[in-house]
Amino acid sequence: MILELSQLSKAYSQFDFGPVDLTVDEEVLAVLGPSGSGKTTLLSLIAGITGLDSGSILLDGRELVGQPLEDRHVGMVFQEGALFPHMTARENIEYAATASDHVDELATLLELEEVLNRKPPTLSGGERQRVALARSLATDPDVLLLDEPLSSLDAPIRKRLRDELHNLFESLEIPILYVTHDQRTATALGDRIAIVRDGGLEQVGSPSTVLTRPTNRFVARFTGNENLFEGSVTDRAADGARVRFGDLQLQTTASDISTSAVTVCIHPSRVEVETPIVADGNRSVNTVTGTVARWLNEGSVYRVDIQIEAGSLTLTANVRPPTFERLTIDNGSEIQVLIPQESIHLIPELE
Amino acid sequence: MILELSQLSKAYSQFDFGPVDLTVDEEVLAVLGPSGSGKTTLLSLIAGITGLDSGSILLDGRELVGQPLEDRHVGMVFQEGALFPHMTARENIEYAATASDHVDELATLLELEEVLNRKPPTLSGGERQRVALARSLATDPDVLLLDEPLSSLDAPIRKRLRDELHNLFESLEIPILYVTHDQRTATALGDRIAIVRDGGLEQVGSPSTVLTRPTNRFVARFTGNENLFEGSVTDRAADGARVRFGDLQLQTTASDISTSAVTVCIHPSRVEVETPIVADGNRSVNTVTGTVARWLNEGSVYRVDIQIEAGSLTLTANVRPPTFERLTIDNGSEIQVLIPQESIHLIPELE
Amino acid sequence: MATRSNSNRSGTVTFGLDWLSVALILGGVLLLYYIVPMMSLFLSVPPGDILARMNNPTVVDSATTSLLSASISTVVATLFGLPLAYWLARTDGAVTKMVLAVVVLPLVLPPTVGGIVLLTVFGPGSPLGGAAVAAGFPLTRSLAGVVLAQTFVASPFVVVTAKAAFESVDQTLEYASRSLGKSRLTTARHVTLPLAGSGILAGVTLTFARAIGEFGATMMMAYYPRTMPVQIWVAFIELGLDNAYPVAILLVVIAAVALLILNTVAS
């Protein structure tokens, strides 16, 4: 199965979607973007809920455009589950099932045996989403679309279900589009990630590429790259360019920068404040010093804003709790910041 | 202003809330718990939306119980904002404002000048929540209750608004109850955190206490302590007990454990896989070796499941991307795990 | 500040409570306005008289006709009205508004006039009515005539109410059903209708109530077979109120029982 979207577009009064070209193989494509960016519209167009203005949707060569949604064989898991509230979990799944033995099979697969006789309002969020998924799968869909199925769940349940989905998706050999606004979910589940903004695709690629090599500021910011600075390339060499921003001048491994004006992008999780014993001779590190301006305990990590002494820049670093405690970090403490050369990503700024 | 709740209780057909005793000073109390645990009920009882069965709610000595909600002077920011959809943002705030100059003041404070003339359905989630907050503040409330105001927001906006709220809350000198199911938000905003479960309080304390010293398994799991093992204390000394779990025997700094049966609790963010140069003589570390069983890229962090060689235990560690890359971690790689003694928390298990 | 706002607020309380009472009193007055005449009706007749009528074959016949015709009219109105209501609910624009206006217009016409106008369309003298008579299925002076009259007068209620009910059903659920490969009909039967159920039931209730109480149009279209409202009329012009009231009470009781059964069975 392969899903090929070409020149898909749809104009609303306040919002234009597309044109979008996208091919999804038997893989999980995580569609990541802010609310209102057109993620749900994309799924609605594929499912046939929304009519499109122009474009083509080929599923293994079969044109879906023009077919009513009931004939597309596209499974959709809606944001809040869209379970039929007057049917029990079992009835919801049976309603969809092409074969009746399917129901128990799916119930076992998604660990739903216990809740089959309960009605949706009495189910927890996680159970509801699993029933919705089972219901979609009961039709043996040729494509599976999921619209933020985890967004309303509690963190521990979300984490567990994410793991389950990861395994389940690997076993399904169909194209899967998974819409989310949560970068961690997209990274954990997606074989590839598509970043959506204002009805268009900004970047499509593997999670690590999208996260560490964003093609523009929007992608960078949306994937948690909080350290974005305007800079300029001062020196190009085969093994990497030097870049100046603020009063800092740092060595990078970036080699194919076409413009002089760049956005310097350093993900907070790649800023280090401690040198590891396993120092690696091949990896060169820029070292600067600064003062802690503010810190915030975010549970698993401390977010530390560091005022760089060489200028007026503030660099944010994610610091693990043991490190935070070991270094007795507090407002005003002096701190040494290590920025690996390969962690500095340069985004060319076109005029 | 001080808010004192005593023996607050309310029975529903399927769910009993309380009795709850809680005192909130001029501080932010983050109320953290899974959905359905009674967080919203707590706020509803204080606001007067839900009638209570018994108990007392004193606000600076004034009894709120029995007063209609319009007389309590309790500001409430509802989960989805509950903005009046037929009024513009300005009209929403003006409707509440005791003085008209208040509106512009608040609009400036919350950066709402641009959107004042728009109606709620056209606002983004973050704008909507800021308007809702401005509307509540316009009444000069004596207490502020917030019901998951950020839960429906996109991650970057959530992060930014969380920072703004942090500053705003510090300037308000009233008790603030902030309900959330997101541990990171609770940790970042709360002066104290209250963990709620099944209508009762499980633990109330500072963020770091609740996170690192959970009093039971539920709190531990809900605050992201994924490594929970049944163990037994083998040796008690003044400087800490030794604990055995699985085939491991580790030294801890825990000194006041009354029972022999314990739950061993090690937060994944405190499990280290690299020795820092800044090694600290005072801190003793347990070292074990293991094999990587699975890893998941979660964006800012990799979650790595490590099979401990000494037994059948699986320990989860959060690993920062540079570390992950430096150690070239992959399924099957051997890895050394460092568990600081003070990072091992023991929860007494009472029969 | 606390003092200021407290006094300010307690002022609002008194005001608010007052107005709450006023509102409750207004509602209570309307309720009394329905109850008192009904009580007065029930109290005006000794129970024995009512029981006696229940053995009167004419009254029994008219009760049968009323129940049967109102049931058929309700079924017809529902069967034809729900698709219209669904279309109205799922469409917007000028045409929708005009159609909605057309649905409301039969209410404006006094029922007797409605009956006369229906006669011009369905009476034996009209092409349609003539053909029907020739086919042995007269559209006036027959159960069909009663149903035509009641449907004209009562069906707008189920349309208007069901429209609102359909609007309250989340369209996502319909999309969900169809994305599971179910046709529009299957979706309507298994998803939309059950979920709009209580609103539709309210509309069906209004329609049945109005149909079983319909007099003016029914009298014009079909004086025979007599429905209970016509029978009440006949009893009244025969011997006055004392003669008519027991039948009226029977009508209210029968309709109430029927509505009770309808609402119990349906929910």
Add this chain to the structure above:
Amino acid sequence: MATRSNSNRSGTVTFGLDWLSVALILGGVLLLYYIVPMMSLFLSVPPGDILARMNNPTVVDSATTSLLSASISTVVATLFGLPLAYWLARTDGAVTKMVLAVVVLPLVLPPTVGGIVLLTVFGPGSPLGGAAVAAGFPLTRSLAGVVLAQTFVASPFVVVTAKAAFESVDQTLEYASRSLGKSRLTTARHVTLPLAGSGILAGVTLTFARAIGEFGATMMMAYYPRTMPVQIWVAFIELGLDNAYPVAILLVVIAAVALLILNTVAS
């Protein structure tokens, strides 16, 4: 597998489309059932005749009475009905169901009987009616009588419809308003009513339409001052349909214009 399900699915399509057409046809038939009699009414009279009636003082008087009384009845029904509807919407349980049943019962009573029963309560022979007459404000044979009759027959519609409208307003918004220190009344006026607006408007529309078309109960309570339905009846008896139809058309036109204005002003 693709082949199996494809054939399977295209089977469903044909079936589904057929039923869709059937549904649309059913709705269309009902719409025709409203339109054709109305057309027949309009086509039966030359426009000149209608214009001529517009200068007839009796007709003008009855039009005035009808518009005035139906407006007052609608206002009264709304004023008294909304609190009742709100209470019904925000309460659950056996009592609520019984009250709702009481609201529906006036529909069951044929309007003429309803009028007679109202007479027993408000007629000059009753204590209440007698007192009103003594006070110079007779409740029958007066505009008050028309309003009482129309309100009895038409107000249930606004109650039932507004109840559904209130139920659709998220109660959280009301709590939000009150937590901002606003009284119940302020909340009702500024939050609940505007948000339930379109549903209430539908109920008000039904009530006005039914009130302006009411004949049976009005005729009993207040033959004078004559409303248009009474005038239509009188015109019919005096000189037949040719005499009555222009008045009926005028009634439909006036009601349609009034409803149009009502719906335009309100939204």
Add this chain to the structure above:
Amino acid sequence: DGGQSTTIAILAAGSLQNALANGLEPAVDVPVQIEAHGSATVARMIDEDQRDPDIVSVADVALFDEPLSLPWYSVFTSNSVVIAYNPDTVGGQRLADAGTESWYEPMINGDVNIGRTDPDQDPLGYRALFMLELASRYYDDASNLREQILRENQIYPETSLVSQFETGSIDAAIAYRNMAVERDYEYFELPDQINLSDPQYAEDWYSTTSYTVSSGQEIQGGLISYGSTIRHMSDAAVSVFDTHTTGSYLEEHGFLVREHFPAYTGEVPQRVRQATDQSNVNQSRLDGPNKELSSAVSDITVLI
């Protein structure tokens, strides 16, 4: 024949409803369907093709000429105008106290709320006016009763009049005798000179009053006479018509059967005349020879 089924449909004046349903119907073998409205409504319904009854009977034979125009009819019974009163109301009691001889005095004084029907729409309505006019002349101490007693707010539609009376909203009603008899109302019989029931006063006395209805027709006073005709001739219709116009049930229900009834106007079919003559002979109800009294009984002359 004309009847499509053996059931005979009778469309009749409302005042006949009870007599027909409980007197005629049990007395005939043929099934009958009776529908009753005000006489004017009956005439309108037929004229406008809304009804197609086999037999039509009205309380004012003038309606057979206008708006209906039927070839023949039978005048078969009469009724009289009475004053019905409700002794349970204050006004009704005053009337009872005043008695048969001076019933009009409390009415003049305004102590009694009286009800009557619309003279523009309903024969009983203008007959009430004729009765008062004649009473003004008949009673020595009464004059101008029409002006003194009548108010527009006494007018109710026929059905409403009964409701008003029975619910105590009015103290007294100017009504037909049979209504009072059938429903056990308290009532005053009025002298033949003013009650419009006696043929001997019809031509010279009753006819001296008149009323112009709103459509411009002037209606002269006359005998209250019920007329009936067959619109669809059949054996069954004739048989029902016979019992309808000559049966003893009429008197039992308070109608007045005069010696010269039934009397025919127009081209009466022979079979009808034969059937009814037979009945009259058999029942010996007629004292004198049957003669056409069209001039005497066509109580109302319509003057355009």
